[in-house]
Amino acid sequence: MVGNILDFEKPLIELAEKIKELQSFMDEKGIDLSDEINRLKQRARNLQQEIYAGLTTKQILQIARHQNRPTAREYVDHIFDEFVELHGDRRFGDDPALLGGIGLIDGIPFTLLGHQKGKSTKENLKGNFGMAHPEGYRKALRLMKQAEKFNRPVITLINTPGAFPGVGAEERGQAEAIATNLMEMSDLRVPIIVIVTGEGGSGGALGIGLGDKVMMLEYSYYSVSSPEACAAILWKDADKSAEAAEALKITSSALYKLGLIDEVIKEPAGGAHKDPGKAAMLVKEAILSSLKELSKLSIEELINQRYQKYRQIGEFSRISLSEEGLG
């Protein structure tokens, strides 16, 4: 499981191994080393805090893509009291890369949609690493319309490298499916709560990502293009992906500062994958407090506020850059 080890966590892993060694030594020989062990444990906590306080964008990208990062299904298991998965777009098929269903959180009914990344190779082959086909986006739309019919708020959990780039996906209208979701989500007459839990990969992420409250987990990312593709296209050099990752401003803190997301959800120490149960509880709190806030608005106010929020996104000037003497 080499792929699971984050290189910047190596000192932490070494420390953990040392603690384990001391522990077994203590158990074997009956010598009390608990002071030393506690000291090392404290050092590990401090070190973890230090490492995570100074993460580069590239490192955050690694955490966001970590194989043990909680999936949509895990969040559902932790957060929902009851959940029924619903399948199919009624047009072509059912896309395992996009999980959909209805359920109860603290007795409140929700419709949930989320990209489903697998944890094993087998799961990932079936679910295309969370890269949805048009039928996935159309299933999402069908369930959102159903939610609207029954006044159920919608939760979407985003975790995808992007929409699936394949022959069938193109033949069946990947672009049209995403575009239609954007158009319909802009006017859906129920609250939409969006949470980027891992990878927010471009149009494939946005395809279920237009909402009233858009939040990101602390170590997730959201980007117009993968930093690897950006580096390859702009600089013809895929090795510059770390620089591209910085330049693209894809982290939760950067996007919050730019006003492009509404809230950052804290993760447990060392990232969501270290404690999925706790991560899920933090997500649950964010969902419930968002709903509380959004349900104060009438539906008309909600729709209008949602429209204005997106209408205002864009940075431009009335004076040409070259007139400022910059070009």
Place this chain on the structure above:
Amino acid sequence: MFKDLFGKSKYVTVKTIEKRDKEEVSPDNRLWTKCNSCKEIIFNKKLVENLMVCPKCGYHFRLTAKDRLTITLDQGSFKPFGEDIYSLDPLEFPGYKDKIAKAKAKTGMDEAVIVGEGTIKEHPVIIGVMDFNFMGGSMGSVVGEKITLAIEKALETRKPLIIFSTAGGARMQEGMFSLMQMAKTSAAVKRLHKAGVLFISVMTNPTSGGVTASFASLADIIIGEKGALIAFAGPRVIKQTISADLPEGFQRAEFLLEHGMLDLVVSRDQLRDELARILKIHQAGVVNYGG
């Protein structure tokens, strides 16, 4: 009869473009151009007369936004709006300001889209035309804003909206501001539909990425210009993913028509006529029911 109509209108269009705009249509060489498809050497005069379509194989060369306006609208009818909007560099992305300056110098345009109003065979329209020569027609804040202004102008005036799109991908240098233009333009289109205003999207070569996955795919009538590459993910990306050859004609307008993604595929010499025909039918009024 169809043939007569076709011949007649073609003559008219060619004559006007020749008379007014020879110098505006700008092939890469002063005297001749080599066809990208069949490699035929074509005299520029002939190419311009033929609306930048190869007379031998029918290959459609890319048009600048200005040339597209010229061959689409009635002479002198175009009035631009949203001209005083310029790109910023919100992420302070390395090299971006320089790229914009170069694109401006190269194209004489402020951004990758021109919007305004005009008439097509006397039918008033709101029109937006993207230009691939300006940073690959990529959509950043300004393109998204201008497209939205065009949608809003159509909403306000209730004139039909026509958008000619071309895009190689997102404006990466504006990061998530670019991605969110997909949401912004799509939300605006929804308002247009709810208000019952006609929207015609013409996808030209190439239209891909976020533009295809937003407003360009949300029109009442979607036309692909003959031979245009129309895609979400580009063919190179797909080839890499599936590591196999792509089907014949994959992602070309004709392929999309066959798969139900377009209403029509129209060659350049017939586009103005076809648009006028749709506008004529649309503007014939409404049937009153129950009266």
